Amino acid sequence: MKDRYQGIDFFRIIAAAMVVGIHTFPFSSISPKLDELITLTVFRVAVPFFFMTTGYFLMGKLSLQQSYLNRKGVQSFLIKILKLYVIAILLFLPLSFYTGTISTGTSLVKGGSAFFFEGTFYHLWYFPAVIIGVLLVTYLLRLMSFSGVMMISFLLYLIGLGGDSWYGWIKGIEFVSTFYSSLFKVFPLTRNGLFFTPLYLCLGIYLYRKGKTKNIKEIPFFLVLSLMLMLIESYFLHTYTEIKHDSMYFLLPFVMLFLYQLLLRWQPKIKWKTKEELPLFIYVIHPLVIVVIHTISSRILFLKISLIYYLLVLCGSWLLSVFYLHLKGKKKEISPVPFRAEKKILKEAVTHNVSEINKIIPRKTKIIGVVKANAYGCDLVGFSQLLLKEGIDFLAVATIDEAIKLRKAGIASDILILGYTDPKRVEEIAFYDLIQSVISEEHGRLLNIRKMAIRCHLQLDTGMHRLGMQPELGAVVGMYQLPYLKIEGIYSHLGSADLLDEFSVNRTKGQIESYQAVLKGLKDLGIDYGVTHIQSSYGILNYPELNFDYVRAGIILYGFLSDSIQEPKQKIDLKPVLEVKAKLISKRYVKANEYVGYGTNYQLTKETLIGVVSIGYADGLPRSLSNQDLFLMCQDKRMTQIGNICMDMLLVDLSQAEDVPLNSEVTILSSDNIEQIVTDEGTLTNELLSRLGERLTTDIIN
Numbered sequence: 001m002k003d004r005y006q007g008i009d010f011f012r013i014i015a016a017a018m019v020v021g022i023h024t025f026p027f028s029s030i031s032p033k034l035d036e037l038i039t040l041t042v043f044r045v046a047v048p049f050f051f052m053t054t055g056y057f058l059m060g061k062l063s064l065q066q067s068y069l070n071r072k073g074v075q076s077f078l079i080k081i082l083k084l085y086v087i088a089i090l091l092f093l094p095l096s097f098y099t100g101t102i103s104t105g106t107s108l109v110k111g112g113s114a115f116f117f118e119g120t121f122y123h124l125w126y127f128p129a130v131i132i133g134v135l136l137v138t139y140l141l142r143l144m145s146f147s148g149v150m151m152i153s154f155l156l157y158l159i160g161l162g163g164d165s166w167y168g169w170i171k172g173i174e175f176v177s178t179f180y181s182s183l184f185k186v187f188p189l190t191r192n193g194l195f196f197t198p199l200y201l202c203l204g205i206y207l208y209r210k211g212k213t214k215n216i217k218e219i220p221f222f223l224v225l226s227l228m229l230m231l232i233e234s235y236f237l238h239t240y241t242e243i244k245h246d247s248m249y250f251l252l253p254f255v256m257l258f259l260y261q262l263l264l265r266w267q268p269k270i271k272w273k274t275k276e277e278l279p280l281f282i283y284v285i286h287p288l289v290i291v292v293i294h295t296i297s298s299r300i301l302f303l304k305i306s307l308i309y310y311l312l313v314l315c316g317s318w319l320l321s322v323f324y325l326h327l328k329g330k331k332k333e334i335s336p337v338p339f340r341a342e343k344k345i346l347k348e349a350v351t352h353n354v355s356e357i358n359k360i361i362p363r364k365t366k367i368i369g370v371v372k373a374n375a376y377g378c379d380l381v382g383f384s385q386l387l388l389k390e391g392i393d394f395l396a397v398a399t400i401d402e403a404i405k406l407r408k409a410g411i412a413s414d415i416l417i418l419g420y421t422d423p424k425r426v427e428e429i430a431f432y433d434l435i436q437s438v439i440s441e442e443h444g445r446l447l448n449i450r451k452m453a454i455r456c457h458l459q460l461d462t463g464m465h466r467l468g469m470q471p472e473l474g475a476v477v478g479m480y481q482l483p484y485l486k487i488e489g490i491y492s493h494l495g496s497a498d499l500l501d502e503f504s505v506n507r508t509k510g511q512i513e514s515y516q517a518v519l520k521g522l523k524d525l526g527i528d529y530g531v532t533h534i535q536s537s538y539g540i541l542n543y544p545e546l547n548f549d550y551v552r553a554g555i556i557l558y559g560f561l562s563d564s565i566q567e568p569k570q571k572i573d574l575k576p577v578l579e580v581k582a583k584l585i586s587k588r589y590v591k592a593n594e595y596v597g598y599g600t601n602y603q604l605t606k607e608t609l610i611g612v613v614s615i616g617y618a619d620g621l622p623r624s625l626s627n628q629d630l631f632l633m634c635q636d637k638r639m640t641q642i643g644n645i646c647m648d649m650l651l652v653d654l655s656q657a658e659d660v661p662l663n664s665e666v667t668i669l670s671s672d673n674i675e676q677i678v679t680d681e682g683t684l685t686n687e688l689l690s691r692l693g694e695r696l697t698t699d700i701i702n
């Protein structure tokens, strides 16, 4: 949860404390009436508050769009809660037997009811209630409009209410008591996932859909009013009727609606830094603490004072939870598995490069992080997550499958597919909420024919003649009129931005002019053409004066220039984000005049200590780099690569690094001459990086 919802965060702790109160009756030694009105009435906001939080933050989006990410969010939440429920059942199993909630003689119906509705121990009902409620509301949302779901939830709540605090009042009516007596056979209590949870989930969803209300002046008044009325309702029910249970009040949903709106706005002064799971853990653990304190309190008299008893249970549960979460956090720091060959991604270098790029682009221009080809060999998901942390909220990939991989890893940013996607896959484009490039006029029409609304950026071929439609105004306008293409941007790509000779510069200028002409034409026609972008890395470095909405940064994000043919116009300080590491796995002295490795093109002139390093061309290190003065580094010592690079290994000359011990880490692409080496080989760092093989493991260094 972001800082924006500090009020909600803060109240989660308060709500946990209220729940502990409900199970300990803090005011009982002062006045039982106080417990009725405070503990069993006011504190009843706690659980609905948690339900509404689930509704607001988890299901609000789902109710607007049944997209992959939104569904996945709900799914993983349910799995998490289910796991916790099972653990809690086991934890409380001895107590459940002891108190008789379950026994060896428990029937299947009773057992099932306990598992799905009541909880196997008194407070555990919360877990099945969330699970059933979320499942039910999710299912209903697929069948009908949100207001329909709200109506059904409200009706279910009324049925629940009749079986809860209102039961004593209305059971005199004959058909009511017949109805409930059969209902109670299955659900001894109606405050469960069927009758209680859905309405509060819906209220959370409702507030999410409503968005921020401007005028909240009257809300405190309505909160106080509804709270007063609820107190009256509770007083009446407790005093004049034989109350069955007091979780549900008619006025509670109204109280919640006003309370939650205030909490969404609330920015408490005290900033409490706690783990998000803390309230839930307090919730799970506190009955254990109750048992302990209850046992001690029979010996120590002052513990019989209910407020002290309550505070002790609260603090005890709190400390236990904090301690447990602390241990759990610790356990994660497992020692690294030894590797053979590995890519290390340096977070610090990513931060550095992003800030360097931001320094040279105009202030209003934002970065699209290009993460195609497994993020240039730097691990698609891991690298994308680092970019998101740097505030880059727009990623670009080459293929739809790369985009889906990002979504499945839970990445929620905008994702632009730069390359061609077969129109047969429009459903996936829509389902995963991706942005497709329209790479030709025909492509646009075929995408549109599928009658599935998708987000697009229009690509113009302004002179590179690879992808994009002709920059011809009439045709471009035609694309904007296709009903199923939601065109959110228009872009082009430069063919010669890396070179500064006259021909290249003229070609680039021609492209930029042609792009700008289309934009102007569209603007004159009053068409909102969406966001604009044309520069990739060298466009940024050689044409820093351009002023479009985005730049598409690729290779420079990774801290490399493509080659060393030409110094770019705009200097930039880049740090390679990637270190490729392997191990020195063997050392041996070899006599003069011997050949090393495959073939006879490397002969020793003198006796030399040779090292074997555990990385080869199958790991993506091109064989053509053999004998090219590639330096490997270990403990600040240089080792020159010699002989032909093999599939899984390579050889180095250890003359300047004789005492480097076996099994040391060797850095492969550290050479400051790497850009020179790729230039000599007629390739680019882009190619070198993107071909780094799957056999390398990845480690992200914070």
Ligand SMILES: *Cc1c(COP(=O)(O)O)cnc(C)c1O
Pocket (backbone or CB within 6 Å): 370, 372, 418, 493, 535, 536, 537, 538, 552, 553, 554, 555, 556, 686
């Ligand atoms: C690959 C690519 C980029 C990024 O290129 P770099 O030179 O690595 O910055 C940008 N735009 C498009 C269309 C691309 O295909």
